[in-house]
Amino acid sequence: MGVITVQNDAQFQSQLSTNAAKLVVVDFTATWCGPCLRMSPIFDQLSQKYNKAVFLKVDVDICQDTAAAQGVSSMPTFIFYRNRAKLDRITGADPQGLENKIRQYYGSGLEEENGADDATTPPGHMDLHPFIILNESEAKNNNQPLEQCLTAGEGYMMSGCDNQLIIALTFSQAVKIHSIRFKAPPVNGPKTVKLFINQPHTLDFDEATDNVATQILEIEQKDLAAGNPVNLRFVKFQNVQNIQIFVQDNQDGSDETRIDHLQLFGSPIVTTNMNDFKRVAGKKGEVHY
Secondary structure (H helix, E strand, O other), X not given: OOEXXXXXXXXXXXXXXXXXXXXXXXXXXXXXXHHHHHHHHHHHHHHHHOOOOEEEEEEOOOOHHHHHHOXXXXXXXXXXXXXXXXXXXXXXXXXHHHHHHXXXXXXXXXXXXOOOOOOOOOOOOEEOHHHEOHHHXXXXXXXXXXXXXXXXXXXXXXXXXXOXXXXXXXXXXXXXXXXXXXXXXXXXXXXXXXXXXXXXXXXXXXXXXXXXXXXXXXXXXXXXXXXOOEEOOHHHOOOEXXXXXXXXOXXXXXXXOEEOEEEEEEEEOOOOOHHHOOOOOOOOOOOXX
């Protein structure tokens, strides 16, 4: 696809809306900016390498309202979006830093490069992994690090002294959760799963057993083997700051529960819209940085 040059503020909003399910990387640039000119061919190359993402170039002199609304004060600034929500930003001429950020948020496209199957993503939703704050999340009774089951690959997470697990995930912003996906062996993958949202602390196992859950799931073996998403009661998961996943037992009753890949699908609540665009003080045609 290559880099799309945005001609006006309305086109910027249109591109975010049209490509909501994809990673959108935006280069806020200016013709008079030396570092911007040095980064321009690198940005073009990255757009070809990561061609499942959308790359936009926004001239801050042409799209002044967009630059102001997005908080751009120096160039080049690169901002990353998915589902019209900001994921991250990086400022300055740093080719390696830019590519590292792209790889971090590339999502399904990068997984496909590594051989993972992303065909199960529910239409209109996205993998919420980019919004998980790993250093504020934790697992209990696990023998392997939590992050090993949050990404596709060779890693997995196994329970410790028995088949129960608690996985507590914190999000960087409020999200809506549509469905959950466990990729696991059908023999000892999760079976009964209790979900709790917006808890003030990570539950212990007695609390997780006794407390009323937001929803209780009975995971079927066929869904574990195929990695099919299991739909949640969407109306109950509309403003989620954190979620705790209590695996109460597994399919065969053995002492070890294994999870190869855990995914949550949905969307962030915060979006960008034209109502956010407020002209800064001054006359039209003046540039403010």
